[in-house]
Amino acid sequence: MKEIYFYTPTKIYFERGSILKYLPLVKNYGKKVLIVSGKNFIYKSGLFEKIKNIFEKEKIDFSIFSNVKPEPDIENVEEGVEFCIKENCDIIVAIGGGSALDVGKCIALRVKNNGNLKNYFGEANLKNEPLPIIAIPTTCGTGSEVTRYAVIIDKNENTKKTIASEKIMPILTLLDPDVLDYLPPKLTGATGMDAFCHSAESYLATTADYMSKLFAIESLKLLSENLKKAIEGDKEAKEKIFLASTLAGYAINKTGTIIVHGIGYSLTIKYGTHHGTANALFLPYVLEFMKENGYVEEIKEMEKTIGNTSELKNFISKIGLPVKLREIGAEERDIEELVELSIKGCERAMKRMKFVLNKESFLKIITSAF
Ligand SMILES: [Fe+2]
Incomplete structure:
Protein backbone atom coordinates (compact mmCIF):
# COMPACT_ATOMS: atom_id res chain seq x y z
CA MET A 1 0.00 0.00 0.00
CA LEU A 180 -23.83 30.89 6.00
CA ASP A 181 -27.20 32.59 6.50
CA TYR A 182 -25.58 35.75 5.18
CA LEU A 183 -23.79 34.17 2.23
CA PRO A 184 -25.61 35.07 -1.03
CA PRO A 185 -26.72 32.04 -3.14
CA LYS A 186 -24.33 32.95 -5.94
CA LEU A 187 -21.33 32.93 -3.61
CA THR A 188 -22.56 29.75 -1.96
CA GLY A 189 -22.49 28.16 -5.41
CA ALA A 190 -19.12 29.57 -6.44
CA THR A 191 -17.34 28.75 -3.19
CA GLY A 192 -19.04 25.35 -3.03
CA MET A 193 -17.70 24.58 -6.50
CA ASP A 194 -14.25 25.67 -5.37
CA ALA A 195 -14.44 22.98 -2.68
CA PHE A 196 -15.74 20.56 -5.32
CA CYS A 197 -12.65 21.26 -7.45
CA HIS A 198 -10.35 20.90 -4.45
CA SER A 199 -11.67 17.40 -3.88
CA ALA A 200 -11.78 16.34 -7.53
CA GLU A 201 -8.25 17.60 -8.18
CA SER A 202 -6.94 16.15 -4.94
CA TYR A 203 -8.41 12.76 -5.82
CA LEU A 204 -6.57 12.76 -9.16
CA ALA A 205 -3.25 14.10 -7.90
CA THR A 206 -0.31 11.71 -7.90
CA THR A 207 0.28 12.84 -4.31
CA ALA A 208 -3.08 11.42 -3.15
CA ASP A 209 -3.08 8.67 -0.55
CA TYR A 210 -5.71 6.51 1.14
CA MET A 211 -6.61 9.20 3.70
CA SER A 212 -6.75 12.14 1.31
CA LYS A 213 -8.97 10.13 -1.05
CA LEU A 214 -11.37 9.35 1.80
CA PHE A 215 -11.76 13.06 2.49
CA ALA A 216 -12.03 13.90 -1.21
CA ILE A 217 -14.71 11.36 -2.07
CA GLU A 218 -16.82 12.09 1.02
CA SER A 219 -16.63 15.79 0.27
CA LEU A 220 -17.64 15.23 -3.39
CA LYS A 221 -20.58 13.12 -2.23
CA LEU A 222 -21.80 15.81 0.18
CA LEU A 223 -21.40 18.54 -2.44
CA SER A 224 -23.09 16.58 -5.24
CA GLU A 225 -26.07 15.83 -3.03
CA ASN A 226 -26.40 19.16 -1.27
CA LEU A 227 -25.00 22.12 -3.18
CA LYS A 228 -28.14 22.86 -5.18
CA LYS A 229 -30.37 22.46 -2.11
CA ALA A 230 -28.03 24.73 -0.15
CA ILE A 231 -28.35 27.47 -2.74
CA GLU A 232 -32.11 27.16 -2.49
CA GLY A 233 -31.78 27.88 1.23
CA ASP A 234 -31.99 24.42 2.81
CA LYS A 235 -30.25 24.82 6.19
CA GLU A 236 -29.19 21.22 6.62
CA ALA A 237 -27.78 21.15 3.09
CA LYS A 238 -25.79 24.29 3.90
CA GLU A 239 -24.31 22.59 6.95
CA LYS A 240 -23.27 19.65 4.81
CA ILE A 241 -21.51 21.74 2.19
CA PHE A 242 -19.80 23.72 4.93
CA LEU A 243 -18.44 20.44 6.26
CA ALA A 244 -17.60 19.26 2.73
CA SER A 245 -15.46 22.33 2.24
CA THR A 246 -13.38 21.54 5.32
CA LEU A 247 -13.05 17.89 4.27
CA ALA A 248 -11.80 19.11 0.88
CA GLY A 249 -9.30 21.23 2.79
CA TYR A 250 -7.92 18.12 4.50
CA ALA A 251 -7.67 16.43 1.11
CA ILE A 252 -5.69 19.22 -0.59
CA ASN A 253 -3.59 19.73 2.48
CA LYS A 254 -1.96 16.40 1.61
CA THR A 255 -2.07 16.58 -2.16
CA GLY A 256 -2.26 20.17 -3.38
CA THR A 257 -4.50 20.94 -6.35
CA ILE A 258 -3.75 20.11 -9.97
CA ILE A 259 -4.35 21.90 -13.26
CA VAL A 260 -7.96 23.03 -12.80
CA HIS A 261 -6.80 25.61 -10.27
CA GLY A 262 -3.75 26.43 -12.38
CA ILE A 263 -5.90 27.15 -15.42
CA GLY A 264 -8.64 28.81 -13.37
CA TYR A 265 -6.12 31.41 -12.16
CA SER A 266 -5.92 32.75 -15.73
CA LEU A 267 -9.56 33.90 -15.60
CA THR A 268 -9.15 35.55 -12.22
CA ILE A 269 -6.08 37.41 -13.42
CA LYS A 270 -7.48 38.37 -16.84
CA TYR A 271 -11.14 39.12 -16.00
CA GLY A 272 -11.31 39.14 -12.20
CA THR A 273 -13.56 36.06 -12.32
CA HIS A 274 -14.36 34.61 -8.88
CA HIS A 275 -11.89 31.85 -7.99
CA GLY A 276 -14.58 29.18 -7.55
CA THR A 277 -16.46 30.21 -10.71
CA ALA A 278 -13.25 30.06 -12.74
CA ASN A 279 -12.34 26.59 -11.48
CA ALA A 280 -15.86 25.23 -11.95
CA LEU A 281 -15.86 26.41 -15.55
CA PHE A 282 -12.73 24.45 -16.44
CA LEU A 283 -13.32 21.32 -14.35
CA PRO A 284 -15.40 19.34 -16.90
CA TYR A 285 -13.01 20.16 -19.77
CA VAL A 286 -9.94 19.21 -17.75
CA LEU A 287 -11.60 15.93 -16.76
CA GLU A 288 -12.46 15.21 -20.41
CA PHE A 289 -8.87 15.89 -21.40
CA MET A 290 -7.41 13.79 -18.59
CA LYS A 291 -9.74 10.91 -19.34
CA GLU A 292 -8.31 10.80 -22.87
CA ASN A 293 -4.77 11.06 -21.52
CA GLY A 294 -4.03 8.35 -19.01
CA TYR A 295 -6.56 8.94 -16.23
CA VAL A 296 -9.41 6.66 -17.41
CA GLU A 297 -9.53 4.46 -14.32
CA GLU A 298 -9.33 7.24 -11.74
CA ILE A 299 -11.95 9.37 -13.45
CA LYS A 300 -14.30 6.45 -13.95
CA GLU A 301 -14.02 5.76 -10.23
CA MET A 302 -14.74 9.39 -9.36
CA GLU A 303 -17.68 9.52 -11.79
CA LYS A 304 -19.47 6.98 -9.59
CA THR A 305 -19.85 9.87 -7.12
CA ILE A 306 -20.08 12.97 -9.32
CA GLY A 307 -21.53 11.63 -12.60
CA ASN A 308 -19.96 11.97 -16.04
CA THR A 309 -18.73 15.26 -17.50
CA SER A 310 -21.97 16.15 -19.29
CA GLU A 311 -23.89 15.54 -16.05
CA LEU A 312 -21.29 17.68 -14.30
CA LYS A 313 -21.80 20.57 -16.76
CA ASN A 314 -25.51 20.29 -16.11
CA PHE A 315 -24.91 20.37 -12.37
CA ILE A 316 -22.73 23.49 -12.66
CA SER A 317 -25.32 25.22 -14.87
CA LYS A 318 -28.10 24.45 -12.42
CA ILE A 319 -26.08 26.09 -9.69
CA GLY A 320 -26.10 29.19 -11.84
CA LEU A 321 -22.43 29.20 -12.85
CA PRO A 322 -21.05 29.50 -16.39
CA VAL A 323 -19.85 26.41 -18.25
CA LYS A 324 -18.48 28.21 -21.30
CA LEU A 325 -15.83 30.92 -21.55
CA ARG A 326 -18.16 32.99 -23.75
CA GLU A 327 -20.55 33.30 -20.82
CA ILE A 328 -18.01 35.33 -18.85
CA GLY A 329 -17.36 37.62 -21.79
CA ALA A 330 -14.13 36.02 -23.02
CA GLU A 331 -13.32 36.53 -26.69
CA GLU A 332 -11.58 34.20 -29.07
CA ARG A 333 -8.61 36.53 -29.36
CA ASP A 334 -8.02 36.13 -25.58
CA ILE A 335 -7.28 32.42 -25.87
CA GLU A 336 -3.56 32.83 -26.55
CA GLU A 337 -3.13 34.96 -23.42
CA LEU A 338 -5.18 32.54 -21.32
CA VAL A 339 -2.92 29.72 -22.48
CA GLU A 340 0.19 31.66 -21.44
CA LEU A 341 -1.31 32.54 -18.04
CA SER A 342 -2.36 28.92 -17.53
CA ILE A 343 1.11 27.58 -18.27
CA LYS A 344 2.47 29.92 -15.62
CA GLY A 345 -0.33 29.06 -13.19
CA CYS A 346 0.23 25.31 -13.57
CA GLU A 347 3.97 25.23 -12.94
CA ARG A 348 3.70 23.65 -9.51
CA ALA A 349 0.53 21.68 -10.23
CA MET A 350 2.25 19.84 -13.05
CA LYS A 351 4.46 18.08 -10.51
CA ARG A 352 1.36 16.31 -9.23
CA MET A 353 0.30 15.03 -12.64
CA LYS A 354 1.26 11.81 -14.41
CA PHE A 355 2.54 13.85 -17.36
CA VAL A 356 3.59 17.38 -18.22
CA LEU A 357 1.15 19.26 -20.43
CA ASN A 358 2.55 21.10 -23.41
CA LYS A 359 1.20 24.30 -24.94
CA GLU A 360 -1.04 22.36 -27.34
CA SER A 361 -2.67 20.57 -24.40
CA PHE A 362 -3.55 23.86 -22.71
CA LEU A 363 -4.81 25.22 -26.01
CA LYS A 364 -7.00 22.16 -26.44
CA ILE A 365 -8.55 22.47 -22.98
CA ILE A 366 -9.13 26.21 -23.20
CA THR A 367 -10.52 26.06 -26.74
CA SER A 368 -12.96 23.33 -25.74
CA ALA A 369 -14.10 25.52 -22.83
CA PHE A 370 -14.60 28.38 -25.24
FE1 LIG B 1 -9.55 26.92 -4.50
Whole structure:
Protein backbone atom coordinates (compact mmCIF):
# COMPACT_ATOMS: atom_id res chain seq x y z
CA MET A 1 0.00 0.00 0.00
CA LYS A 2 1.13 3.52 -0.76
CA GLU A 3 2.55 5.45 2.19
CA ILE A 4 0.18 7.77 4.11
CA TYR A 5 0.91 11.11 5.71
CA PHE A 6 -1.61 13.01 7.80
CA TYR A 7 -0.99 15.88 10.17
CA THR A 8 -3.22 18.49 11.73
CA PRO A 9 -2.62 20.79 14.68
CA THR A 10 -6.07 22.39 14.26
CA LYS A 11 -8.65 22.08 16.99
CA ILE A 12 -12.07 22.21 15.31
CA TYR A 13 -15.51 23.02 16.60
CA PHE A 14 -18.28 22.48 14.08
CA GLU A 15 -21.62 23.55 15.55
CA ARG A 16 -24.21 26.29 15.38
CA GLY A 17 -23.26 28.99 17.85
CA SER A 18 -19.63 27.89 18.05
CA ILE A 19 -18.35 31.46 17.64
CA LEU A 20 -20.18 32.61 20.73
CA LYS A 21 -19.27 29.50 22.67
CA TYR A 22 -15.61 29.02 21.77
CA LEU A 23 -14.19 32.38 20.70
CA PRO A 24 -13.30 33.20 24.33
CA LEU A 25 -10.65 30.44 23.96
CA VAL A 26 -8.43 32.97 22.15
CA LYS A 27 -7.37 34.13 25.61
CA ASN A 28 -5.25 31.00 25.82
CA TYR A 29 -3.08 32.06 22.92
CA GLY A 30 -1.94 35.63 23.58
CA LYS A 31 -2.77 39.09 24.86
CA LYS A 32 -4.17 41.10 21.97
CA VAL A 33 -6.16 39.93 18.97
CA LEU A 34 -5.87 41.24 15.44
CA ILE A 35 -9.11 40.52 13.56
CA VAL A 36 -8.31 40.13 9.86
CA SER A 37 -11.21 40.45 7.44
CA GLY A 38 -12.57 41.98 4.26
CA LYS A 39 -14.28 45.36 4.16
CA ASN A 40 -17.95 44.47 3.96
CA PHE A 41 -19.22 41.08 5.03
CA ILE A 42 -18.06 41.25 8.64
CA TYR A 43 -20.03 44.47 9.21
CA LYS A 44 -23.10 43.79 7.06
CA SER A 45 -23.60 40.33 8.54
CA GLY A 46 -23.47 41.68 12.10
CA LEU A 47 -20.50 39.41 12.81
CA PHE A 48 -18.28 42.28 13.91
CA GLU A 49 -20.83 43.44 16.52
CA LYS A 50 -21.19 39.89 17.76
CA ILE A 51 -17.44 39.38 18.08
CA LYS A 52 -16.89 42.79 19.61
CA ASN A 53 -19.47 41.96 22.29
CA ILE A 54 -17.75 38.65 23.06
CA PHE A 55 -14.34 40.32 23.34
CA GLU A 56 -15.65 43.15 25.51
CA LYS A 57 -17.46 40.72 27.79
CA GLU A 58 -14.37 38.54 28.11
CA LYS A 59 -12.06 41.58 28.42
CA ILE A 60 -10.05 40.57 25.38
CA ASP A 61 -8.11 43.44 23.83
CA PHE A 62 -8.34 43.66 20.03
CA SER A 63 -7.83 45.67 16.85
CA ILE A 64 -9.25 45.09 13.40
CA PHE A 65 -7.59 45.08 10.00
CA SER A 66 -10.61 44.96 7.69
CA ASN A 67 -8.81 45.91 4.54
CA VAL A 68 -8.29 42.51 2.92
CA LYS A 69 -8.93 42.76 -0.82
CA PRO A 70 -10.98 40.11 -2.65
CA GLU A 71 -7.81 39.01 -4.48
CA PRO A 72 -5.10 39.98 -2.00
CA ASP A 73 -1.57 40.77 -3.14
CA ILE A 74 1.78 41.09 -1.37
CA GLU A 75 1.24 44.81 -0.69
CA ASN A 76 -2.08 44.05 0.97
CA VAL A 77 -0.39 41.58 3.32
CA GLU A 78 2.47 43.96 4.12
CA GLU A 79 -0.08 46.67 5.00
CA GLY A 80 -1.61 44.23 7.50
CA VAL A 81 1.82 43.34 8.89
CA GLU A 82 2.59 46.98 9.56
CA PHE A 83 -0.77 47.47 11.26
CA CYS A 84 -0.34 44.34 13.39
CA ILE A 85 3.08 45.49 14.61
CA LYS A 86 1.83 49.03 15.28
CA GLU A 87 -1.13 47.68 17.27
CA ASN A 88 1.07 45.24 19.15
CA CYS A 89 -1.21 42.25 18.44
CA ASP A 90 -0.04 38.71 19.13
CA ILE A 91 -3.01 36.56 18.02
CA ILE A 92 -4.59 36.51 14.57
CA VAL A 93 -8.33 35.87 14.24
CA ALA A 94 -8.99 35.61 10.50
CA ILE A 95 -12.65 35.84 9.51
CA GLY A 96 -14.01 35.45 6.00
CA GLY A 97 -13.38 33.52 2.82
CA GLY A 98 -10.06 32.26 1.51
CA SER A 99 -8.68 35.77 1.02
CA ALA A 100 -9.08 36.84 4.64
CA LEU A 101 -7.88 33.50 5.98
CA ASP A 102 -4.82 33.49 3.72
CA VAL A 103 -3.92 37.11 4.51
CA GLY A 104 -4.31 36.28 8.21
CA LYS A 105 -1.86 33.41 7.82
CA CYS A 106 0.62 35.60 5.95
CA ILE A 107 0.45 38.38 8.53
CA ALA A 108 1.05 35.81 11.29
CA LEU A 109 4.07 34.50 9.41
CA ARG A 110 5.58 37.85 8.43
CA VAL A 111 5.24 39.57 11.82
CA LYS A 112 7.57 36.92 13.21
CA ASN A 113 9.83 36.48 10.18
CA ASN A 114 11.77 39.32 8.57
CA GLY A 115 11.95 40.40 4.96
CA ASN A 116 9.25 40.56 2.35
CA LEU A 117 6.48 37.98 1.91
CA LYS A 118 8.12 37.09 -1.42
CA ASN A 119 10.98 35.38 0.42
CA TYR A 120 8.53 32.76 1.67
CA PHE A 121 6.84 31.69 -1.58
CA GLY A 122 6.86 27.96 -2.14
CA GLU A 123 7.82 25.68 0.76
CA ALA A 124 8.51 28.37 3.33
CA ASN A 125 11.58 28.04 5.45
CA LEU A 126 10.52 29.80 8.66
CA LYS A 127 13.04 30.63 11.35
CA ASN A 128 10.39 31.65 13.84
CA GLU A 129 6.96 30.32 14.79
CA PRO A 130 4.23 32.54 13.28
CA LEU A 131 1.65 34.15 15.57
CA PRO A 132 -1.15 31.76 16.55
CA ILE A 133 -3.91 31.73 13.91
CA ILE A 134 -7.59 31.26 14.63
CA ALA A 135 -9.79 30.76 11.56
CA ILE A 136 -13.48 31.53 11.23
CA PRO A 137 -14.56 30.69 7.68
CA THR A 138 -17.68 32.41 6.36
CA THR A 139 -17.83 30.73 2.94
CA CYS A 140 -17.98 27.09 1.99
CA GLY A 141 -15.06 26.78 -0.35
CA THR A 142 -11.63 27.69 0.85
CA GLY A 143 -10.56 24.85 3.12
CA SER A 144 -7.83 27.24 4.26
CA GLU A 145 -9.06 26.77 7.84
CA VAL A 146 -7.26 23.41 7.94
CA THR A 147 -4.53 23.75 5.34
CA ARG A 148 -0.87 24.69 5.35
CA TYR A 149 -1.34 26.98 2.35
CA ALA A 150 -1.85 30.66 1.71
CA VAL A 151 -2.36 31.98 -1.82
CA ILE A 152 -1.37 35.55 -2.66
CA ILE A 153 -1.11 37.52 -5.90
CA ASP A 154 2.31 38.63 -7.05
CA LYS A 155 1.51 41.68 -9.20
CA ASN A 156 5.02 41.89 -10.61
CA GLU A 157 4.84 38.39 -12.00
CA ASN A 158 1.12 38.62 -12.77
CA THR A 159 0.39 35.31 -11.09
CA LYS A 160 -0.85 33.74 -7.86
CA LYS A 161 1.79 32.37 -5.54
CA THR A 162 1.44 29.80 -2.79
CA ILE A 163 3.14 29.79 0.57
CA ALA A 164 3.23 26.37 2.17
CA SER A 165 4.19 25.54 5.74
CA GLU A 166 2.68 23.43 8.50
CA LYS A 167 3.52 26.33 10.79
CA ILE A 168 0.76 28.48 9.26
CA MET A 169 -1.98 25.95 9.94
CA PRO A 170 -4.59 27.44 12.29
CA ILE A 171 -4.52 26.22 15.86
CA LEU A 172 -8.24 26.71 16.23
CA THR A 173 -11.05 26.73 13.66
CA LEU A 174 -14.62 27.64 14.47
CA LEU A 175 -17.11 26.36 11.91
CA ASP A 176 -20.40 27.99 12.78
CA PRO A 177 -22.98 27.19 10.09
CA ASP A 178 -25.00 30.22 11.22
CA VAL A 179 -22.59 32.43 9.24
CA LEU A 180 -23.83 30.89 6.00
CA ASP A 181 -27.20 32.59 6.50
CA TYR A 182 -25.58 35.75 5.18
CA LEU A 183 -23.79 34.17 2.23
CA PRO A 184 -25.61 35.07 -1.03
CA PRO A 185 -26.72 32.04 -3.14
CA LYS A 186 -24.33 32.95 -5.94
CA LEU A 187 -21.33 32.93 -3.61
CA THR A 188 -22.56 29.75 -1.96
CA GLY A 189 -22.49 28.16 -5.41
CA ALA A 190 -19.12 29.57 -6.44
CA THR A 191 -17.34 28.75 -3.19
CA GLY A 192 -19.04 25.35 -3.03
CA MET A 193 -17.70 24.58 -6.50
CA ASP A 194 -14.25 25.67 -5.37
CA ALA A 195 -14.44 22.98 -2.68
CA PHE A 196 -15.74 20.56 -5.32
CA CYS A 197 -12.65 21.26 -7.45
CA HIS A 198 -10.35 20.90 -4.45
CA SER A 199 -11.67 17.40 -3.88
CA ALA A 200 -11.78 16.34 -7.53
CA GLU A 201 -8.25 17.60 -8.18
CA SER A 202 -6.94 16.15 -4.94
CA TYR A 203 -8.41 12.76 -5.82
CA LEU A 204 -6.57 12.76 -9.16
CA ALA A 205 -3.25 14.10 -7.90
CA THR A 206 -0.31 11.71 -7.90
CA THR A 207 0.28 12.84 -4.31
CA ALA A 208 -3.08 11.42 -3.15
CA ASP A 209 -3.08 8.67 -0.55
CA TYR A 210 -5.71 6.51 1.14
CA MET A 211 -6.61 9.20 3.70
CA SER A 212 -6.75 12.14 1.31
CA LYS A 213 -8.97 10.13 -1.05
CA LEU A 214 -11.37 9.35 1.80
CA PHE A 215 -11.76 13.06 2.49
CA ALA A 216 -12.03 13.90 -1.21
CA ILE A 217 -14.71 11.36 -2.07
CA GLU A 218 -16.82 12.09 1.02
CA SER A 219 -16.63 15.79 0.27
CA LEU A 220 -17.64 15.23 -3.39
CA LYS A 221 -20.58 13.12 -2.23
CA LEU A 222 -21.80 15.81 0.18
CA LEU A 223 -21.40 18.54 -2.44
CA SER A 224 -23.09 16.58 -5.24
CA GLU A 225 -26.07 15.83 -3.03
CA ASN A 226 -26.40 19.16 -1.27
CA LEU A 227 -25.00 22.12 -3.18
CA LYS A 228 -28.14 22.86 -5.18
CA LYS A 229 -30.37 22.46 -2.11
CA ALA A 230 -28.03 24.73 -0.15
CA ILE A 231 -28.35 27.47 -2.74
CA GLU A 232 -32.11 27.16 -2.49
CA GLY A 233 -31.78 27.88 1.23
CA ASP A 234 -31.99 24.42 2.81
CA LYS A 235 -30.25 24.82 6.19
CA GLU A 236 -29.19 21.22 6.62
CA ALA A 237 -27.78 21.15 3.09
CA LYS A 238 -25.79 24.29 3.90
CA GLU A 239 -24.31 22.59 6.95
CA LYS A 240 -23.27 19.65 4.81
CA ILE A 241 -21.51 21.74 2.19
CA PHE A 242 -19.80 23.72 4.93
CA LEU A 243 -18.44 20.44 6.26
CA ALA A 244 -17.60 19.26 2.73
CA SER A 245 -15.46 22.33 2.24
CA THR A 246 -13.38 21.54 5.32
CA LEU A 247 -13.05 17.89 4.27
CA ALA A 248 -11.80 19.11 0.88
CA GLY A 249 -9.30 21.23 2.79
CA TYR A 250 -7.92 18.12 4.50
CA ALA A 251 -7.67 16.43 1.11
CA ILE A 252 -5.69 19.22 -0.59
CA ASN A 253 -3.59 19.73 2.48
CA LYS A 254 -1.96 16.40 1.61
CA THR A 255 -2.07 16.58 -2.16
CA GLY A 256 -2.26 20.17 -3.38
CA THR A 257 -4.50 20.94 -6.35
CA ILE A 258 -3.75 20.11 -9.97
CA ILE A 259 -4.35 21.90 -13.26
CA VAL A 260 -7.96 23.03 -12.80
CA HIS A 261 -6.80 25.61 -10.27
CA GLY A 262 -3.75 26.43 -12.38
CA ILE A 263 -5.90 27.15 -15.42
CA GLY A 264 -8.64 28.81 -13.37
CA TYR A 265 -6.12 31.41 -12.16
CA SER A 266 -5.92 32.75 -15.73
CA LEU A 267 -9.56 33.90 -15.60
CA THR A 268 -9.15 35.55 -12.22
CA ILE A 269 -6.08 37.41 -13.42
CA LYS A 270 -7.48 38.37 -16.84
CA TYR A 271 -11.14 39.12 -16.00
CA GLY A 272 -11.31 39.14 -12.20
CA THR A 273 -13.56 36.06 -12.32
CA HIS A 274 -14.36 34.61 -8.88
CA HIS A 275 -11.89 31.85 -7.99
CA GLY A 276 -14.58 29.18 -7.55
CA THR A 277 -16.46 30.21 -10.71
CA ALA A 278 -13.25 30.06 -12.74
CA ASN A 279 -12.34 26.59 -11.48
CA ALA A 280 -15.86 25.23 -11.95
CA LEU A 281 -15.86 26.41 -15.55
CA PHE A 282 -12.73 24.45 -16.44
CA LEU A 283 -13.32 21.32 -14.35
CA PRO A 284 -15.40 19.34 -16.90
CA TYR A 285 -13.01 20.16 -19.77
CA VAL A 286 -9.94 19.21 -17.75
CA LEU A 287 -11.60 15.93 -16.76
CA GLU A 288 -12.46 15.21 -20.41
CA PHE A 289 -8.87 15.89 -21.40
CA MET A 290 -7.41 13.79 -18.59
CA LYS A 291 -9.74 10.91 -19.34
CA GLU A 292 -8.31 10.80 -22.87
CA ASN A 293 -4.77 11.06 -21.52
CA GLY A 294 -4.03 8.35 -19.01
CA TYR A 295 -6.56 8.94 -16.23
CA VAL A 296 -9.41 6.66 -17.41
CA GLU A 297 -9.53 4.46 -14.32
CA GLU A 298 -9.33 7.24 -11.74
CA ILE A 299 -11.95 9.37 -13.45
CA LYS A 300 -14.30 6.45 -13.95
CA GLU A 301 -14.02 5.76 -10.23
CA MET A 302 -14.74 9.39 -9.36
CA GLU A 303 -17.68 9.52 -11.79
CA LYS A 304 -19.47 6.98 -9.59
CA THR A 305 -19.85 9.87 -7.12
CA ILE A 306 -20.08 12.97 -9.32
CA GLY A 307 -21.53 11.63 -12.60
CA ASN A 308 -19.96 11.97 -16.04
CA THR A 309 -18.73 15.26 -17.50
CA SER A 310 -21.97 16.15 -19.29
CA GLU A 311 -23.89 15.54 -16.05
CA LEU A 312 -21.29 17.68 -14.30
CA LYS A 313 -21.80 20.57 -16.76
CA ASN A 314 -25.51 20.29 -16.11
CA PHE A 315 -24.91 20.37 -12.37
CA ILE A 316 -22.73 23.49 -12.66
CA SER A 317 -25.32 25.22 -14.87
CA LYS A 318 -28.10 24.45 -12.42
CA ILE A 319 -26.08 26.09 -9.69
CA GLY A 320 -26.10 29.19 -11.84
CA LEU A 321 -22.43 29.20 -12.85
CA PRO A 322 -21.05 29.50 -16.39
CA VAL A 323 -19.85 26.41 -18.25
CA LYS A 324 -18.48 28.21 -21.30
CA LEU A 325 -15.83 30.92 -21.55
CA ARG A 326 -18.16 32.99 -23.75
CA GLU A 327 -20.55 33.30 -20.82
CA ILE A 328 -18.01 35.33 -18.85
CA GLY A 329 -17.36 37.62 -21.79
CA ALA A 330 -14.13 36.02 -23.02
CA GLU A 331 -13.32 36.53 -26.69
CA GLU A 332 -11.58 34.20 -29.07
CA ARG A 333 -8.61 36.53 -29.36
CA ASP A 334 -8.02 36.13 -25.58
CA ILE A 335 -7.28 32.42 -25.87
CA GLU A 336 -3.56 32.83 -26.55
CA GLU A 337 -3.13 34.96 -23.42
CA LEU A 338 -5.18 32.54 -21.32
CA VAL A 339 -2.92 29.72 -22.48
CA GLU A 340 0.19 31.66 -21.44
CA LEU A 341 -1.31 32.54 -18.04
CA SER A 342 -2.36 28.92 -17.53
CA ILE A 343 1.11 27.58 -18.27
CA LYS A 344 2.47 29.92 -15.62
CA GLY A 345 -0.33 29.06 -13.19
CA CYS A 346 0.23 25.31 -13.57
CA GLU A 347 3.97 25.23 -12.94
CA ARG A 348 3.70 23.65 -9.51
CA ALA A 349 0.53 21.68 -10.23
CA MET A 350 2.25 19.84 -13.05
CA LYS A 351 4.46 18.08 -10.51
CA ARG A 352 1.36 16.31 -9.23
CA MET A 353 0.30 15.03 -12.64
CA LYS A 354 1.26 11.81 -14.41
CA PHE A 355 2.54 13.85 -17.36
CA VAL A 356 3.59 17.38 -18.22
CA LEU A 357 1.15 19.26 -20.43
CA ASN A 358 2.55 21.10 -23.41
CA LYS A 359 1.20 24.30 -24.94
CA GLU A 360 -1.04 22.36 -27.34
CA SER A 361 -2.67 20.57 -24.40
CA PHE A 362 -3.55 23.86 -22.71
CA LEU A 363 -4.81 25.22 -26.01
CA LYS A 364 -7.00 22.16 -26.44
CA ILE A 365 -8.55 22.47 -22.98
CA ILE A 366 -9.13 26.21 -23.20
CA THR A 367 -10.52 26.06 -26.74
CA SER A 368 -12.96 23.33 -25.74
CA ALA A 369 -14.10 25.52 -22.83
CA PHE A 370 -14.60 28.38 -25.24
FE1 LIG B 1 -9.55 26.92 -4.50
